[in-house]
Amino acid sequence: xxxxxxxxxxxxxxxxxxxxxxxxxxxxxxxxxxxxxxxxxxxxxxxxxxxxxxxxxxxxxxxxxxxxxxxxxxxxxxxxxxxxxxxxxxxxxxxxxxxxxxxxxxxxxxxxxxxxxxxxxxxxxxxxxxxxxxxxxxxxxxxxxxxxxxxxxxxxxxxxxxxxxxxxxxxxxxxxxxxxxxxxxxxxxxxxxxxxxxxxxxxxxxxxxxxxxxxxxxxxxxxxxxxxxxxxxxxxxxxxxxxxxxxxxxxxxxxxxxxxxxxxxxxxxxxxxxxxxxxxxxxxxxxxxxxxxxxxxxxxxxxxxxxxxxxxxxxxxxxxxxxxxxxxxxxxxxxxxxxxxxxxxxxxxxxxxxxxxxxxxxxxxxxxxxxxxxxxxxxxxxxxxxxxxxxxxxxxxxxxxxxxxxxxxxxxxxxxxxxxxxxxxxxxxxxxxxxxxxxxxxxxxxxxxxxxxxxxxxxxxxxxxxxxxxxxxxxxxxxxxxxxxxxxxxxxxxxxxxxxxxxxxxxxxxxxxxxxxxxxxxxxxxxxxxxxxxxxxxxxxxxxxxxxxxxxxxxxx
Amino acid sequence: xxxxxxxxxxxxxxxxxxxxxxxxxxxxxxxxxxxxxxxxxxxxxxxxxxxxxxxxxxxxxxxxxxxxxxxxxxxxxxxxxxxxxxxxxxxxxxxxxxxxxxxxxxxxxxxxxxxxxxxxxxxxxxxxxxxxxxxxxxxxxxxxxxxxxxxxxxxxxxxxxxxxxxxxxxxxxxxxxxxxxxxxxxxxxxxxxxxxxxxxxxxxxxxxxxxxxxxxxxxxxxxxxxxxxxxxxxxxxxxxxxxxxxxxxxxxxxxxxxxxxxxxxxxxxxxxxxxxxxxxxxxxxxxxxxxxxxxxxxxxxxxxxxxxxxxxxx
Numbered sequence: 045x046x047x048x049x050x051x052x053x054x055x056x057x058x059x060x061x062x063x064x065x066x067x068x069x070x071x072x073x074x075x076x077x078x079x080x081x082x083x084x085x086x087x088x089x090x091x092x093x094x095x096x097x098x099x100x101x102x103x104x105x106x107x108x109x110x111x112x113x114x115x116x117x118x119x120x121x122x123x124x125x126x127x128x129x130x131x132x133x134x135x136x137x138x139x140x141x142x143x144x145x146x147x148x149x150x151x152x153x154x155x156x157x158x159x160x161x162x163x164x165x166x167x168x169x170x171x172x173x174x175x176x177x178x179x180x181x182x183x184x185x186x187x188x189x190x191x192x193x194x195x196x197x198x199x200x201x202x203x204x205x206x207x208x209x210x211x212x213x214x215x216x217x218x219x220x221x222x223x224x225x226x227x228x229x230x231x232x233x234x235x236x237x238x239x240x241x242x243x244x245x246x247x248x249x250x251x252x253x254x255x256x257x258x259x260x261x262x263x264x265x266x267x268x269x270x271x272x273x274x275x276x277x278x279x280x281x282x283x284x285x286x287x288x289x290x291x292x293x294x295x296x297x298x299x300x301x302x303x304x305x306x307x308x309x310x311x312x313x314x315x316x317x318x319x320x321x322x323x324x325x326x327x328x329x330x331x332x333x334x335x336x337x338x339x340x341x342x343x344x345x346x347x348x349x350x351x352x353x354x355x356x357x358x359x360x361x362x363x364x365x366x367x368x369x370x371x372x373x374x375x376x377x378x379x380x381x382x383x384x385x386x387x388x389x390x391x392x393x394x395x396x397x398x399x400x401x402x403x404x405x406x407x408x409x410x411x412x413x414x415x416x417x418x419x420x421x422x423x424x425x426x427x428x429x430x431x432x433x434x435x436x437x438x439x440x441x442x443x444x445x446x447x448x449x450x451x452x453x454x455x456x457x458x459x460x461x462x463x464x465x466x467x468x469x470x471x472x473x474x475x476x477x478x479x480x481x482x483x484x485x486x487x488x489x490x491x492x493x494x495x496x497x498x499x500x501x502x503x504x505x506x507x508x509x510x511x512x513x514x515x516x517x518x519x520x521x522x523x524x525x526x527x528x529x530x531x532x533x534x535x536x537x538x539x540x541x542x543x544x545x546x547x548x549x550x551x552x553x554x555x556x557x558x559x560x561x562x563x564x565x566x567x568x569x570x571x572x573x574x575x576x577x578x579x580x581x582x583x584x585x586x587x588x589x590x591x592x593x594x595x596x597x598x599x600x601x
Numbered sequence: 602x603x604x605x606x607x608x609x610x611x612x613x614x615x616x617x618x619x620x621x622x623x624x625x626x627x628x629x630x631x632x633x634x635x636x637x638x639x640x641x642x643x644x645x646x647x648x649x650x651x652x653x654x655x656x657x658x659x660x661x662x663x664x665x666x667x668x669x670x671x672x673x674x675x676x677x678x679x680x681x682x683x684x685x686x687x688x689x690x691x692x693x694x695x696x697x698x699x700x701x702x703x704x705x706x707x708x709x710x711x712x713x714x715x716x717x718x719x720x721x722x723x724x725x726x727x728x729x730x731x732x733x734x735x736x737x738x739x740x741x742x743x744x745x746x747x748x749x750x751x752x753x754x755x756x757x758x759x760x761x762x763x764x765x766x767x768x769x770x771x772x773x774x775x776x777x778x779x780x781x782x783x784x785x786x787x788x789x790x791x792x793x794x795x796x797x798x799x800x801x802x803x804x805x806x807x808x809x810x811x812x813x814x815x816x817x818x819x820x821x822x823x824x825x826x827x828x829x830x831x832x833x834x835x836x837x838x839x840x841x842x843x844x845x846x847x848x849x850x851x852x853x854x855x856x857x858x859x860x861x862x863x864x865x866x867x868x869x870x871x872x873x874x875x876x877x878x879x880x881x882x883x884x885x886x887x888x889x890x891x892x893x894x895x896x897x898x899x900x901x902x903x904x905x906x907x908x909x910x911x912x913x914x915x
Contacts (some may be wrong), residue, residue: 049736052736053739053740099866128866130684130685130870131682131684131685131686133686209652210640211648212640212644213645214739220891263686264687278858279687279692279695279696279767280863281768281769282768303766313856313858316751316853316855316856316858319754319766320760322766323758323767326762328765416694479634479638480633483634483637487644533653
């Protein structure tokens with residue numbers, strides 16, 4: 045009897061253990077919010093065959109009728125988010141998940157379309173001289189509490205951001221001054237070669253009225269000029285927005301992303317990615333960007349859901365340390381490494397899309413013509429790699445490859461390690477926390493680095509690799525001493541030369557000098573129910589504007 | 602007796618100060634830079650340095666420690682969260698009830714069921730009641746609580762759709778977290794209870810009680826249980842502390858914004874004021890629970906009460 049009981053218990057225990065062992069690691073597909081390297085990173089399994097490619101926004105089905113509420117809006121959308129919004133204060137707006145909510149509440153002076161600024165609170169801007177620019181505001185801007193937004197509030201907002209300690213890339217700003225209610229004078233302390241330099245002060249700074257800020261705790265009760273207002277906050281659990289009935293924008297001028305097509309937007313914090321699947325299937329949420337890639341099949345083919353998979357603006361890449369004495373300083377060695385890397389294989393183990401050219405197709409100033417240039421990004425040639433390697437002084441030494449210690453990076457780094465070994469380059473992996481990994485780039489303690497880059501647009505994303513102004517040693521990423529690259533970059537960064545021709549020249553030079561090897565681009569996968577007809581996503585600013593979505597106001601079923 | 606309690610309360614202060622010192626020092630020596638974590642990877646070195654100055658991280662160790670001790674123990678100010686930008690105590694007050702509800706209710710359920718099971722098994726040693734009970738507890742101990750949580754979500758939320766899978770909108774949201782917290786405790790406490798009962802079962806006074814014709818109910822509940830309770834109470838005290846301090850796992854699975862999640866987020870974001878405050882809270886909670894356990898000893902066993910009174914008088 046005892047033995048039988050023991051056997052039964054053993055069987056039950058083993059069965060229980062095996063049942064509890066599912067897929068290795070939690071996964072979600074491409075949750076990078078914000079184009080910066082500090083974007084939220086999630087773990088992924090191998091890419092599945094047959095996952096939906098990018099789809100175009102569905103055309104509205106005219107047979108579906110409307111049961112809009114009194115304001116002509118869809119009633120409510122519940123969005124599942126995988127992390128808490130922390131605080132709702134008007135700074136650090138591009139940090140991680142905040143991009144999904146901030147721009148529903150607040151507005152910047154301008155949006156950036158990849159090449160130029162499009163006015164939001166500002167009508168236009170004017171260069172008085174090289175160091176003085178004027179911004180002209182609309183005169184009918186009011187926040188949700190009815191406070192008139194004027195030029196002095198622009199000054200206040202900039203000062204608020206500076207005082208918060210979160211102001212980034214404000215170094216060019218000498219002062220900002222209100223000339224009158226609708227005119228703001230910016231004084232720069234350096235020449236502004238490219239409008240893209242102003243992305244932080246002009247597009248990433250939330251504008252608020254001083255009156256509202258002094259009477260509210262913005263961390264949990266923000267007041268903005270945006271199309272939505274915050275009606276409820278349960279820290280760590282949910283944030284609820286309501287359409288701003290006093291929104292100042294007139295219907296004829298309003299940007300489609302700032303429409304108020306839905307009355308209520310509820311963001312539910314669901315930290316466990318598997319729960320997003322259940323929440324979608326139960327109808328508890330209507331939209332999620334955190335569905336694990338292995339669960340996408342549950343939704344594809346189901347008419348009740350749409351799986352929208354598109355490329356993001358994060359580009360995974362590998363660079364070599366080009367300091368004196370390092371092998372990366374030798375062009376032949378760099379080419380040997382880059383030609384040995386097979387992008388497709390790297391993308392396959394990391395659930396990303398293999399790069400065909402430097403950069404991300406999601407950027408509006410990315411040119412598909414770059415993919416036609418034959419180079420190491422779209423070519424894996426081991427024999428050519430060995431030829432280049434033979435021209436170098438490399439003698440089998442072990443090199444250090446540094447990468448963040450997340451699942452995706454680990455898979456990428458391991459694949460690169462094995463590919464380099466095929467041509468005779470020995471690499472040892474050094475995986476560490478992402479913050480530490482970034483800090484190591486300022487040292488000489490690495491030979492290769494796998495990282496990611498992004499930005500407001502493609503040219504801004506190249507800044508770290510081409511510009512010698514952002515690192516402690518005065519050299520771009522990888523200790524790149526190539527001053528000609530910096531010169532070409534800065535020239536392309538100007539208003540006049542930020543053109544297809546200018547970008548082509550820069551990209552060609554980057555290929556010729558093996559500046560960087562782009563591996564893959566992230567996916568952004570959205571799963572939403574069939575009541576949502578189309579999604580508005582701004583790749584340049586990483587904004588998801590739920591109010592601007594098109595909705596079927598009456599479910600055909 | 603009251604002198605003993607007072608002495609324990611004074612020791613509590615020493616424990617709190619020591620805990621504060623240790624956690625402060627550990628965080629100070631942590632290699633990661635909170636300012637860099639807050640600013641993100643693209644911020645320049647000067648911007649990060651500016652943030653460090655704003656946060657007071659550029660001060661020497663002793664200055665920072667002194668400021669921390671002064672704010673915490675003199676002004677009773679835990680500071681403001683670097684991530685949430687709200688006072689830490691304010692956020693703790695909001696989140697504490699959620700964590701305590703799960704912890705205390707699961708504790709009550711755990712105690713009630715585990716005592717019954719443990720007594721049931723202990724009073725029938727070597728028989729099917731014992732084997733069955735221990736088999737079930739063995740299974741529950743072997744299952745990780747996060748796996749239990751996910752399986753319950755799949756069953757009750759996804760398949761049966763009778764319970765919500767996450768959140769705190771409704772009282773039903775607490776059912777699964779409470780059960781998931783209680784189940785491992787039931788298993789462990791039941792085994793502990795059985796073990797204690799078995800120890801007492803063989804003692805002479807139990808045999809005497811049975812010989813005197815006492816009913817089984819009286820023997821178990823008036824004679825055995827009070828003497829078997831001592832190790833059980835000790836175990837329960839530690840268990841309660843672990844449930845509350847380890848709530849991060851259950852809160853993370855069920856997306857419940859409690860103290861555990863608060864601390865977990867703070868650790869990920871290097872939000873030092875929150876980490877310090879949460880660790881202090883858990884230390885105080887554990888210390889108070891242990892004090893209560895010691896007082897319960899006195900309530901259960903008059904000999905210990907006399908011992909406390911004797912020590913107190915000295």
